[in-house]
Every structure is written in structure tokens, then in C-alpha cells.
Amino acid sequence: MKKEVRKVVIAGNWKMNMTPSEAAKAVKETAELTAGKNGCDVVLCVPFVDIAVAAEAAKGTNVKIGAQNVHFEAKGAYTGECSASMLLEAGAEYVIIGHSERRQYFGETDETVNKRTKAALAAGLKVILCLGEVLEERQAGITAEIVSMQTKLDLAGISAEDLKNVIIAYEPVWAIGTGLTATPDQAEEVCAIIRNVVCGLYGCEAAEALTIQYGGSMNDGNAAELLSKVNVDGGLIGGASLVPAKFAKIVDAAQA
Numbered sequence: 001m002k003k004e005v006r007k008v009v010i011a012g013n014w015k016m017n018m019t020p021s022e023a024a025k026a027v028k029e030t031a032e033l034t035a036g037k038n039g040c041d042v043v044l045c046v047p048f049v050d051i052a053v054a055a056e057a058a059k060g061t062n063v064k065i066g067a068q069n070v071h072f073e074a075k076g077a078y079t080g081e082c083s084a085s086m087l088l089e090a091g092a093e094y095v096i097i098g099h100s101e102r103r104q105y106f107g108e109t110d111e112t113v114n115k116r117t118k119a120a121l122a123a124g125l126k127v128i129l130c131l132g133e134v135l136e137e138r139q140a141g142i143t144a145e146i147v148s149m150q151t152k153l154d155l156a157g158i159s160a161e162d163l164k165n166v167i168i169a170y171e172p173v174w175a176i177g178t179g180l181t182a183t184p185d186q187a188e189e190v191c192a193i194i195r196n197v198v199c200g201l202y203g204c205e206a207a208e209a210l211t212i213q214y215g216g217s218m219n220d221g222n223a224a225e226l227l228s229k230v231n232v233d234g235g236l237i238g239g240a241s242l243v244p245a246k247f248a249k250i251v252d253a254a255q256a
């Protein structure tokens, strides 16, 4: 199976940006600018409070809405958290899990990433599972070991059937929000390592069908080259996804 038959997914991660009214406007603009661009799926992952208005604004367009986190319990005394069924009913189709900012600032571990992923998949959400090395790990030459370990731990106990609803986003932490982008060759090398690990876990057919995104300072200037790599099947975009015109150019770059 070649890249051409994998689903290319361009997803925005708005992080903690956009009020509900701003979200509605940005979703509509993004939808207008990406209308008819069917060469990739277009997803915007928005703050919890924006999900319902974003989903309403996205109705009838090719933009799909995602959340940025989900709790693993169905309900209960977990102040500040949202369950998968809440996200679904609000209009989310996707959820980002394991973003490095959650690992870094909110104590997220591979164990909780795995639990959240299982809960999201069981409820019917599609998961964008983020992993990647920090700068010290890259400098120590252990990137392959780190992403391999994360892939194995984060996917532990997830069935081959459920894997069909998982996208892995390779996000080198040193490239996030820093303006430093992995070179296309660096992105390709690590996405291929992740695919190889998935091949070992689920068989190579499942691995070949898996969408693996690159994330980290991807923008309208560097997207085409990154996306031209055979193992890079899309992007998870932070800053540039907040500007519909820029994000739409990245979607354009994915049409090739």
C-alpha cells in the first residue's frame, strides 16, 4: 500500500485560543476557503467550550471538529474534565490525546494517554495520538527509542479494529511553537520508524493504512515539502491554524 491510498488529514490544534464567537467565525472562514478540497480531511480541534458552536458552523461543510483532550471515565467527580460522550454529543468527531503540552504541563503520562485513547475509541471518537521526543532526547541520539516506546505504551491493548480510528501525530517537542521545524528528512525518518513499530505490533498492512501526521511549526511555507514525504500523511498545525487563510494554504499543499 502506498501513501496515495492512506487518508491525508490536515488538522488544526487551536490550543487555548478563540472564544465561541471567534470560533464560529474562524470555522466558517476555514470552511469557505477549503470547500471542495477533497484531497485531504480537514479537522479543527478546538477548546471544549467552542465545540458546539464550531460544530454548528461546520455543518454541511467539509470541516470536521475535534476536541483537545478527553477523560477516561464515563462520568463522575473529575472536576474540570470532559468525557467522550460529552464531546460526541457536543459535536466532536475527533480528539487530540497526549499532546506534549499536556504531558509537560498537566502530568499526562503514557499510561493516562493509553487510558484516554481506549475510552475515546470505545465511545466512537477518532483519536489523534501525539508523541515525540524532547530536544535532550534528540541530542542524545535516542529519538527512535523514545518514539518507539511511546508508540508501544500508548497503543497497548488497543485492537487492530480500533487502530483504524487512530491517527498518530509525530510532534518533536523542540519544534512546537518555536519556529524550528524538523527538516522533511527528519520528519520522514521518524514517521517511518513509528510505522515500522506499528507494523511489528499490528502487521504491516495495518501500518501501511495508518495516517501519520507531522506537527511542529508547520506552516503555509514549509507544508508542501513536508507533505511530499512518503511517510508523512498530513499535519497537526498549531499557530498557523488560527489564521484561516494560512491554514487553507496548508490544505492546498495537501491536495497534490
Ligand code: 13P
Pocket: 013, 099, 171, 175, 176, 177, 178, 179, 215, 216, 217, 218, 236, 237, 238, 239, 240
Ligand atoms: P505549532 O504549529 O504552533 O508549532 O504547534 C504544533 C502543535 O503543537 C500542534 O499540535
